[in-house]
Amino acid sequence: MDQKTKDRIDYLRSHLHEQNHRYYVLNDPLISDMEFDMLMHELQDLEKANPDYTDPNSPTQRVGSDVTMAFSQVTHTRPMLSLGNTYNEGEVADFYNRIVKEVGHDVDIVCELKFDGTSISLKYENGELVQAATRGDGTHGDDVTRNAKTIHSIPLKLKGDYPAELEMRGEVLMPHKAFETLNQQRADIGEAPFANPRNAASGSLKLQSSLQAAQRQLDCILYYVLTDDMEFALHSEGLEKAKEWGFKMSEAYRVCHNLNEIYDYIHLWAEKRKELPFDIDGIVFKVDNLSIQRDLGFTAKSPRWAISYKFKAEQAHSRINAITYQVGRTGVITPVANMDPMQLAGTVVRRASLHNADVIAALDIHEGDTVVVEKGGEIIPKIVGVDLDKRLPNAKPVEFPSICPECGTPLERVPGEAAHFCPNQSSCRPQITGRIIHFVARKAMNIDSLGEETIELMYSNGLLNDPADLYTLTASQLLSLPKIQDKTAENILRGIEESKNVPYQRLLFAIGIRFVGETTAKKLAEAFPNIDALRNASFEQLMTAEEVGEKIARSILNFFSDEKNINLIERLRSYGLQMVAEEKKLLTNSLNGKTFVISGTFIAYGRDELKALIEAHGGKMLSGVSSKTNYLVAGANMGPAKLEKAQKLGVTIISEEQITEMIENGEHN
Numbered sequence: 059m060d061q062k063t064k065d066r067i068d069y070l071r072s073h074l075h076e077q078n079h080r081y082y083v084l085n086d087p088l089i090s091d092m093e094f095d096m097l098m099h100e101l102q103d104l105e106k107a108n109p110d111y112t113d114p115n116s117p118t119q120r121v122g123s124d125v126t127m128a129f130s131q132v133t134h135t136r137p138m139l140s141l142g143n144t145y146n147e148g149e150v151a152d153f154y155n156r157i158v159k160e161v162g163h164d165v166d167i168v169c170e171l172k173f174d175g176t177s178i179s180l181k182y183e184n185g186e187l188v189q190a191a192t193r194g195d196g197t198h199g200d201d202v203t204r205n206a207k208t209i210h211s212i213p214l215k216l217k218g219d220y221p222a223e224l225e226m227r228g229e230v231l232m233p234h235k236a237f238e239t240l241n242q243q244r245a246d247i248g249e250a251p252f253a254n255p256r257n258a259a260s261g262s263l264k265l266q267s268s269l270q271a272a273q274r275q276l277d278c279i280l281y282y283v284l285t286d287d288m289e290f291a292l293h294s295e296g297l298e299k300a301k302e303w304g305f306k307m308s309e310a311y312r313v314c315h316n317l318n319e320i321y322d323y324i325h326l327w328a329e330k331r332k333e334l335p336f337d338i339d340g341i342v343f344k345v346d347n348l349s350i351q352r353d354l355g356f357t358a359k360s361p362r363w364a365i366s367y368k369f370k371a372e373q374a375h376s377r378i379n380a381i382t383y384q385v386g387r388t389g390v391i392t393p394v395a396n397m398d399p400m401q402l403a404g405t406v407v408r409r410a411s412l413h414n415a416d417v418i419a420a421l422d423i424h425e426g427d428t429v430v431v432e433k434g435g436e437i438i439p440k441i442v443g444v445d446l447d448k449r450l451p452n453a454k455p456v457e458f459p460s461i462c463p464e465c466g467t468p469l470e471r472v473p474g475e476a477a478h479f480c481p482n483q484s485s486c487r488p489q490i491t492g493r494i495i496h497f498v499a500r501k502a503m504n505i506d507s508l509g510e511e512t513i514e515l516m517y518s519n520g521l522l523n524d525p526a527d528l529y530t531l532t533a534s535q536l537l538s539l540p541k542i543q544d545k546t547a548e549n550i551l552r553g554i555e556e557s558k559n560v561p562y563q564r565l566l567f568a569i570g571i572r573f574v575g576e577t578t579a580k581k582l583a584e585a586f587p588n589i590d591a592l593r594n595a596s597f598e599q600l601m602t603a604e605e606v607g608e609k610i611a612r613s614i615l616n617f618f619s620d621e622k623n624i625n626l627i628e629r630l631r632s633y634g635l636q637m638v639a640e641e642k643k644l645l646t647n648s649l650n651g652k653t654f655v656i657s658g659t660f661i662a663y664g665r666d667e668l669k670a671l672i673e674a675h676g677g678k679m680l681s682g683v684s685s686k687t688n689y690l691v692a693g694a695n696m697g698p699a700k701l702e703k704a705q706k707l708g709v710t711i712i713s714e715e716q717i718t719e720m721i722e723n724g725e726h727n
Contacts, residue, residue: 176229225283388489391480508528508553585679651676652688659695660714
């Protein structure tokens with residue numbers, strides 16, 4: 059690598075780190091998203107062409123990898139203790155007065171927001187991130203470094219005059235907007251939504267694929283500095299220093315000098331928390347002076363110089379007038395409590411999901427019950443209990459229906475799943491219209507001229523019964539509907555025609571196989587490059603595809619075992635929709651005519667990256683080892699069955715390094 063290339067890589071890394079900090083931490087971007095993406099692509103290309111000049115903390119590491127991880131345990135250098143909780147201002151006063159009595163004079167207290175996420179410890183050596191770990195049991199946690207690197211507000215390299223060794227502690231959060239998007243995506247594929255952003259953040263941080271973690275839009279706010287090279291005497295000074303080093307710190311902290319100021323802070327954020335883009339569930343109080351902190355020390359479970367105050371979750375009581383049962387496009391039945399309107403956390407609440415039959419049973423809800431509804435900083439109102447004193451005499455327990463409320467078909471429940479569902483896909487109205495609405499969505503076939511009301515109108519008038527019917531619509535049929543004018547009809551027909559060019563991977567998402575979301579559809583399209591290959595795949599072959607576990611594999615098999623779905627696919631094919639993945643332009647013919655299976659995890663490449671590399675040089679990927687396989691590319695933790703089969707069939711077993719050698723020594727375009 060020449061000096062000019064090295065200098066360009068160094069510049070891009072430094073420049074992108076700075077722009078990332080300005081965008082995600084300071085909220086003050088200097089360049090456009092397009093310019094940022096162009097520079098990032100340039101850096102990715104340069105790093106790929108110069109693998110010897112790698113940097114584990116390059117900005118390119120934020121995009122994540124599809125390599126499947128097993129989380130190793132790490133021992134915390136300093137235990138991650140929990141805080142004692144208080145629930146009223148009297149207990150806060152007890153804490154403050156105890157500190158003053160032990161110290162012998164007034165002390166300053168730093169008041170901070172108590173973020174409702176999942177705790178994390180970040181370790182830096184010489185300004186570079188070397189480890190991220192969860193709290194775990196306080197002594198041992200999981201190493202989540204690769205996933206943490208995908209969180210843009212976590213600096214990979216520090217700025218300024220930072221200590222040589224540093225540990226930062228804070229909270230990984232999922233903002234409300236990202237939480238709503240994630241739950242909508244889960245609903246789209248028939249998955250249960252996360253109960254709250256905290257659970258979503260915790261689950262996202264422990265995803266086995268950092269590529270998936272990168273898509274969850276997590277945030278991280280730090281609140282505690284640990285280093286043996288302290289150049290400050292106050293906790294509040296440490297917070298300001300950490301900002302200079304590049305960390306995202308809360309601007310909401312306040313140094314309070316007495317109890318009245320502490321109470322003012324509590325009252326301020328009890329109301330103002332509703333304006334935040336993420337959840338908080340209380341306030342944390344810490345002695346500001348670090349020397350006093352050391353003198354006060356710790357109990358076995360928590361520091362004696364800090365405590366948390368938990369907000370009472372905002373609650374209201376209301377009577378259930380009726381429970382309705384909604385049918386989703388995958389047939390899942392969701393019970394919804396319809397209540398007398400109530401004011402809760404600044405909004406009028408009339409409805410709350412009861413999720414499934416198990417939740418109804420656990421709450422022991424009876425007909426006409428007065429229920430306790432909570433919105434303690436969370437986005438979605440939640441029923442948390444029943445006011446038994448107001449239960450009506452002879453009120454009967456709510457029984458989950460045994461038949462579909464829309465079509466009368468007996469409901470089914472898959473063992474191990476919480477939801478009941480209606481199996482009548484072909485005649486249950488909300489399932490039919492829901493599938494069509496999903497089919498035309500922006501991330502699917504992108505027929506944006508068709509809204510939900512129009513689809514419902516077309517169904518009611520006998521024009522649509524499945525997505526394939528869209529491609530038989532005529533202008534005269536559309537103009538016969540109320541509110542459809544010439545221009546609207548023209549836009550609808552043009553959008554339908556243009557959708558015939560939508561790539562195969564988005565068609566796979568659009569047809570609505572249960573549990574197959576946008577990302578899984580993309581992985582399936584890579585593993586099975588045409589619809590017939592996917593249709594004919596065995597359970598074992600499906601399980602070799604990225605993102606596909608047992609539940610998704612069985613769902614795919616069930617989908618293609620239904621003649622109605624096969625008929626839908628064939629009709630869509632006859633109308634010209636894309637059933638084959640686009641052919642990729644070859645970089646070389648080095649691997650032409652050779653077939654490969656990969657298994658295990660790799661160092662230089664993610665599994666998808668390795669597959670793409672093989673295909674880019676003319677090789678063909680197979681889903682499983684067979685007599686047609688030329689090479690098995692073996693990585694760490696490879697399945698013993700696949701290795702045994704390869705050896706039995708005489709398949710050549712090679713490493714990822716040997717793939718690179720084959721490409722370099724082969725035939726080039």
